Amino acid sequence: MAKASLSQGRALPMAVGVATIIGAFVLLEMLLRYGVVNKYVVPLPSQVLMSLERIVVEENILSRIRETAYEMIVSCLAVIVLGVPIGAMLYRWRPLRRAVLDWVAATAAAPLVLAFPLFLVMFGRSPTTVIVMSVITGLAPIIIKTTEGLLGVRPVLINVGRSLKMTDAQMFRMILLPAALPTIFSGIRLSWTFVLISVVGIEFLINLGGLGQLINDLAERYDLPGTYAAIGFVILVSVIFFMLLERVEKWLRPAK
Amino acid sequence: MTLATTAATGATTGQPQLVIDNVFKQFGEGPGSVIAIDNMSFDVKPGEFVSVIGPSGCGKSTLFNIIGGLLDEYAGNVLIERERIAGPHKAVGMVFQEESTFPWRNVIDNVAFPLELQGVNKSERLDRAHHFIDLVGLKGFEKLMPSALSGGMRQRVSIARTLVSGPQILLMDEPFAALDEQTRLLLGDKITQIQQDLNQTTLLITHNLTEAVQLSDRIVVMTYRPGRVKRIVNIDLPRPRTSDVVSSDAFGHYVAEIWSDLREEASRGMADTESVRRTAPRG
Structure with a gap:
């Protein structure tokens, strides 16, 4: 009974989501067919759907998804591996935090992608350039949120740790980190958004590798349905990434 | 005087x-x-x-x-x-004014926390945690997360967590x-x-x-x-x-x-x- 209601509880939002997407597609199709929206700027959703098969067969989509996914996975893991310790370091050393946190925040707003020629010179036209630039683009939110999460840990929890004579390492691993995890995860979500946009954006800019290059190629051929279908694959990869992140978060934070 | x-x-x-x-x-x-x-x-x-x-x-x-x-x-x-x-x-075992259970741990893991720090093996620490959970009247709530408990129950978890290490x-x-x-x-x-x-x-x-x-x-x-x-x-x-x-x-x-x-x-x-x-x- 409980299981049935649980699956019903999950099925309904999913059904609403699918229905919303279909509804939006139908609405857009009608607007385009009746000339409210220009067909030469936005392709018909039905044409986009029809072009999916062509993109898969002719454009080697799986290999391109693999390339983009590889760059995304490496970049997403790298922002966590680098960002969380840097955030923890800024939490631990107040003078350093006061000195650099504003600068870190400023980098989140800076259009780092425009510096791509510099990275091309350093790393060549290679996946390394895509990864390095994406990591730099995605680092700021996770650093800021990690610092913010650690600073926001309720003092009473720290006092519990102190009263139990916990070492600094125990305090960090067993109290500070789990208590800050919700905020750190919101930082990861933000960072990953930046990273995913950056990976595809840089692939597009330097015309290299995966889905970004495909979008570039299709756009240059003025294959609008194909371009939008390729964008659909980018969205699919992003959705898979965030679904995985949600799973990991649920596993790490059963109390959520 | x-x-x-x-x-x-x-x-x-x-x-x-x-x-x-x-x-x-x-x-x-x-x-x-x-x-x-x-x-x-x-x-x-x-x-x-x-x-x-x-x-x-x-x-x-x-x-x-x-x-x-x-x-x-x-x-x-x-x-x-x-x-x-x-x-x-x-x-000295301290119980604080503010709610101090760990929201990411269930009741039994909260109570067993000090024993985990002391390196007590799992079966012993669970036994001792069960004893103190029973003592504060929370038997049956071991697997619940603090968010599912009332303020009074959470404070009892904190008290059990303090008592478990035998202060x-x-x-x-x-x-x-x-x-x-x-x-x-x-x-x-x-x-x-x-x-x-x-x-x-x-x-x-x-x-x-x-x-x-x-x-x-x-x-x-x-x-x-x-x-x-x-x-x-x-x-x-x-x-x-x-x-x-x-x-x-x-x-x-x-x-x-x-x-x-x-x-x-x-x-x-x-x-x-x-x-x-x-x-x-x-x-």
């Missing part, structure tokens, strides 16, 4: 387990400094339940932090079994402050029962008069800022004790007696707060 100095010099019978000896604490220096505690002295004997009561702002929580070893810089001595404490002491002295800072009166009385029963079952030396910091009389063998009444010992009152109510005691004449007598002392201090505190508000710049 005041009642306080009588207690501190050990003139009462039995060897004290915890001695607060001329403890002095000042925050800041110069004209803006505040003396939070001014030469406080009293003791707690093994198995005794002592409450420290005083109006808001009298330095109760400062005293709690000093005894718990969370505040290092103070003058005087806090002695446990004649050893001066420096930092948190393994003999010689249980130190509690207004643990029922955020709870409603009925829950407070029922939790008071639970604490009394645990204290009697374990013969647990307990020091309770509180501003709640009925709670102090309901639970204590002795009550240390503090003055409003700076915090000093105004009076120590022996509570000669029969044990085992339950919350039924609140309807007795003797209980009312103790409450009235202590309130007459406390009222004066609370009024001073209120007047002080109002004068600060009046002189504070508006805007």
